[in-house]
Amino acid sequence: MNAWTIDAATSLASKSDWTVLKPLLLQSVAQTLEMVLVTLLIGGFLGLVLGVVLYGTRPGNLFENSVVYHILDVIVNIIRPIPFIIFLAAMQPLTIKVVGTSIGTAAAIFPMVVMCTFATSRLVEQNLVPVDPGIIEAARAMGASKFTIIRTVLIPEALGPLILAYAFLFIGVLDMSAMAGYIGGGGLGNFAIAYGYQKFDQTVTWSAVVIMIVLVQVVQAIANALAKHVLKRQR
Template sequence: MSGIAIAAGRSGMVLAGQGDWTVLKPMLFQSIAQTLEMVFITLIVGGAFGLVLGVILYGTRPGNLFENAAVYRVLDIVVNIVRPIPFIIFLAAMQPLTIKVVGTSIGTMAAVFPMVVMCTFATSRLVEQNLVPVDSGVIEAARSMGASKITIIRTVLIPEALAPLILAYAFLFIAVLDMSAMAGYIGGGGLGNFAIAYGYQKFDPTVTWTAVVIMIVLVQVVQGIANAFAKRLLKRQRS
């Protein structure tokens, strides 16, 4: 009789687990979609703004295309102030501005706005650091041929640094994915919220590790694609 009770208990646990996943599975897919939405909007918008800001940082350095010590110093200080702030604190600090811009401090778009701002500053520094090693001789050669500063940036500077920039943006993808995991604190959803709400808080490690594995797979896929593109570009530049 006790054996039947145990068996029944085990059967009930199995049924409960299956029942949970019939509910959790669509929520998991929704969380993946929310994460991808947050990450790609942030990378596209913040990555574009960061590229522009990074080029300005590089260009205003002493001896560069449009050298301006005052502008460089101000931008350098602002970037250095924003970048070290932990994103969860940055979310809270940006809340008043987020409400003014987005109209709410809750939801996916309310998470995307501070993510874009943080991504812009993080990208700018990565771009600057990857433009600095570009051979100044190539830039001087373009200058001597009468190329404008914008033309030099578009046809010489960016193409010369493209391979390391691709790898930098792959690294940025990981950072943005990490930021998206914190979006659950303001109702942004995503895999981070899924792992915490339905895994950690409900003592279900299967749910937590499912979210972790999916994030690892996303990172590996993006990193693999970036490595392949960067390798091809480097081969083309050397040949």
């Protein structure tokens, strides 16, 4: 798309011409889903691993190691509270080295994955802590290895709460994707700002808001149903 076409599209979009805005909106939805799904897939998995390590190295647990636990605990506590818009700026030099650019969807996904990993790790740890230690001890007494206990006992016992935790995480990642618009990451956040807020068009802004609300409601409903099914089977 050349510069004239972009200028023309922006001009038409500023007049709430939905023949122009509709494809832009659909493209923004696709970009948001790409950022959110890739981030959840990679960051969610890495966060699960890190969360298990955090849990396992706590005093009295499977891989008890106070040094490793406290180092990881401090790192997670440093990164998690950073507002994502500031984290985006702080990560820019590393993003350029890893991705090759600081602009675009790929450049937005990298810091999102990093932040998601650390956020997920704490959620996973918090949901593993309440698992009955007696069940784990019983598995150890039967000769199960530590990794077998994690795979067949620990995670299955906490699966219901973990599903709900990942649904909560989806909302956080969706929020991050909206802020990614500030670095040209695209998505619904960028669409709402560029064609709604900056053009004083509330219809455009609320279109993006409604779509994000629908996405959250659908994911939460699915998570609730899955968690309910898992918890019912465990009883």
